[in-house]
Amino acid sequence: MIALSAQEKRILSLSEPLAAALGLDIVRVRIMGGKRPVLQIMIDRVGGGLSDVEDCATFSRQLSALMDDADPITEPYRLEISTPGIDRPLTRPGDFARWAGHLAKIELAMPIEGRRRFQGVIQGEDESGVTVILDDDSALVAGVHDMTKASLVLTDALIDAAQALGGLPPQPGDAEFEGLDAEDDEPDPFNQNPESGA
Numbered sequence: 001m002i003a004l005s006a007q008e009k010r011i012l013s014l015s016e017p018l019a020a021a022l023g024l025d026i027v028r029v030r031i032m033g034g035k036r037p038v039l040q041i042m043i044d045r046v047g048g049g050l051s052d053v054e055d056c057a058t059f060s061r062q063l064s065a066l067m068d069d070a071d072p073i074t075e076p077y078r079l080e081i082s083t084p085g086i087d088r089p090l091t092r093p094g095d096f097a098r099w100a101g102h103l104a105k106i107e108l109a110m111p112i113e114g115r116r117r118f119q120g121v122i123q124g125e126d127e128s129g130v131t132v133i134l135d136d137d138s139a140l141v142a143g144v145h146d147m148t149k150a151s152l153v154l155t156d157a158l159i160d161a162a163q164a165l166g167g168l169p170p171q172p173g174d175a176e177f178e179g180l181d182a183e184d185d186e187p188d189p190f191n192q193n194p195e196s197g198a
Helices: 006-021 053-070 156-164
Strands: 024-032 038-045 078-082 103-112 115-126 129-134 139-142 147-152 180-183
Touching: 006 024, 006 038, 006 053, 038 053, 053 078, 103 129, 103 139, 115 139
Parallel strands: 038 078
Antiparallel strands: 024 038, 078 180, 103 115, 103 147, 115 129, 129 139
């Protein structure tokens, strides 16, 4: 997965077996700092299916119990489980191949000719890396592990593709669903009115 800290890797290794048992994939693990850190985990159904509020609730409840036992974050934190949304982050090998033909933005760990940020259409993904056709028709080829960030760009074509896959998932920012939060020190881990799922 792209740009994980040692702590995030530990949380990923803790959460992946649970996700697999529930028929889910971990899309992203990220710890965001602040007075009270936020642990954000994005999930999808295995095979690219759309996760929903029930998936998030089940995963959040069971992961909270695992986190309490393993204690990978020692200070108080907030757990936020959400769907990736349409303009999803691309974090793993295979993500780019799945979304070939769509516009993506990519940030590299090391600059190429002084440039780290690129935007273009995903042409494909193979053993040599991800190929993206840029606006000037040149090609960027980079490995997933050479990237610090990557995500799809919201376009009409992307919305059409998401609808063709079975409808639109709950989106960060939607009034009815913005993710699922759990306070690590609260008796009831579910909060149906989170601040953000992005």
